[in-house]
Amino acid sequence: MRIAIPLTGTRGDVHPIVGLGVELQRRGHQVLLGAPPNLVDFVTAAGLPAQPCGPDVQQLYSSEEGQRALAAGNTLRLMQLVGKQMAEYAERMNREVIEVCAKAELIVASTVTEDRASSIAEAMGVPLVSLHYYPCRMNSAYPFPGLLPAQWNPPAPVNRATWLLAENLRRVVFLRYLNQLRGMLGLPKSYASPAAALARARVPEIQIYDPALVPGLAEQWDSRRPFTGFLTLDEATRTAVGELSGSHDELLAWIESGDPPVFFGFGSMPIRDAAAVFxxxxxxxxxxxxxxLVHAGWSDLDVASTVTADRIKLVRTDFAYDRIFPHCAAAVHHGGIGTLFESLRAGLPTVVCSVSFEQPMWGGQVEKLGVGAHLPFTTLTAERLETALRPLLDADSRRRVRAFARTLRTSGTAEHAADLIEAAVR
Incomplete structure (x- = not known):
């Protein structure tokens, strides 16, 4: 079967889907991934055919405007920023998604491409499956991510109202561009939200995050929204993309030379004043x-010339989290689902310093589940970070997180997702 997977976003959006693509290809399917231009080489290194699809989001976030939006920590403002970028890129994006899907017998979309993929699948008369990185459909257990303070526990009617607001905002912001796409495809205009369109077509929506992170949510949804857990790469693919390249010996030697360190890193979120954070x-x-152990990530911190105390290890190059995290005492990061999965499965009490989108929701869940703490990045100070981190460094916290880690789905997740996709087509 010819399967097209149009993607856009950061490496955190593409990484888990590569694991699924590799598994589908192993089963004999012809897989084509559409990836942001800065990540095409990453996909092809994994052995998957790929072509450019969508803008370079890293470039957007690193721009002055992107930095201001991230610094504000406001999901709606970031949505407007993405909407503005879409206005400048919409026609090209439409063409690129069409080209990725042109010969497909099945389209597998993600949270951020399902709206376009829905129209293309309709025009082509082929089935569609969507993959969700976080809860992005109406429910009464949780509000729309980032819309309300993460520590709140709103009643069910309030939760549902936040979804109505967010879905209508997304519809208003992006409908113009989607209808341009529908016109290119010879389809009539639509005024439905992506959620309504996929529900009407009974499109399977596979949840590629762990149900243990969102207690009670699976019970609210039917079999159209199954959970797989976070999708991971097999050893061969990790080696191929460079995730296991180089030696971890020097880093492990530093770790073993003293007490287990706390990991600090902010992944794909560019930090406006990295020196101040350091x-x-x-x-x-x-x-x-x-x-x-400090990972510089996308920041502009000059690692080579930064003077550090003996107790600090500053690195820029990526390393395999599952090789290093088990030797750490705790983790502090932005709350992207991939990094969160890795820190929790390693049994690390985790402080989530959320920037925007779904990160505040994950931070709130970490706190509510008793496995960490949450600090919005916009409110981060040394005093607040110390207050959040101090109680997580005791033995009881580590035991609690280790117990939670045993509830996570840590193997066979890509295989499970592939099973669900094949079953949906049948």
Whole structure:
């Protein structure tokens, strides 16, 4: 079967889908991934055919406007920013998604491409499956991610109202561009939200995050929204994409030379003043008497010329989390689902310093589940970070997170997703 998977977003959006693509290809399917231009090489290194699809989101986030939107920590403002970028890129994006899907017998979309893929699948008369990285459909257990303070526990009617608001906002922001696409495809205009369109077509929506992170949600949804857990790459693919390249010996030697360090990293979220954040980490580490492993990520921090204390290890190159995290004491990061999965499955108490989108929701869940703490990045100070991190460094916290880790689905998730996709087509 010819399967097209149009994607856009950051590496965190593409990485888990590569694992699924590799598994589908192993089963004999012809898989084509559409990926942001800066990630095409990453996909092809995994052995999957790929072609450019969508804008370079890393470039958008790193721009002055993107930095201001991220610094504000406001999901609606970021949605407007993406909408503005879409206005500049919409026609090209439409063409690219059409080209990725042109010969498909099945389209597998993601949270951020399902709206376009829905119209293309309709025009082509082929089935569609959507993959969701976080809860993005109306329910009464949780509000729309990022719309309300993460520590709130709103009643069911309020939760549902946030979904109505967010779905209508998304419809208003993107409908113009979707109807341009529908015109290109010879389809009539639609005024339905993506959620309504997929529900009407009974499109399977596979939840590629762990149900343990959202207690009670699976019970609210029917079999159209099954959970797989986070999709991981097999060893061969990890080696091929460079995830296991190089030696971890030097880093492990530093870790083993003293007490287990706390990991600090912010993944694909560009930090506007990385030097100030690093100084904050240094102050907190000194106050708590801990060692710190700091990953510079996308920041502009000059690793080579940054002077660090003996208790600090600053790195820029990527490393395999599952090789390093089990040797750490705790983790502090932005709350992207991939990094969150890795820190929790390693049994690390986790402080989520959320930036936007679904990250505040994951931060709230970490706190409510008793496996960590949540601090919006916009409110981050040395004092607040120290207050959040200090109680997570005791033995009881580590035991609690280790117990939670045993409830996570840590193997066979890509295979399960592939089974669900094949079953949906049948």
């Amino acid at each position: 100084a904050m980490v240094e102050r907190v580490s000194a106050r708590l008497g801990i060692r710190a």
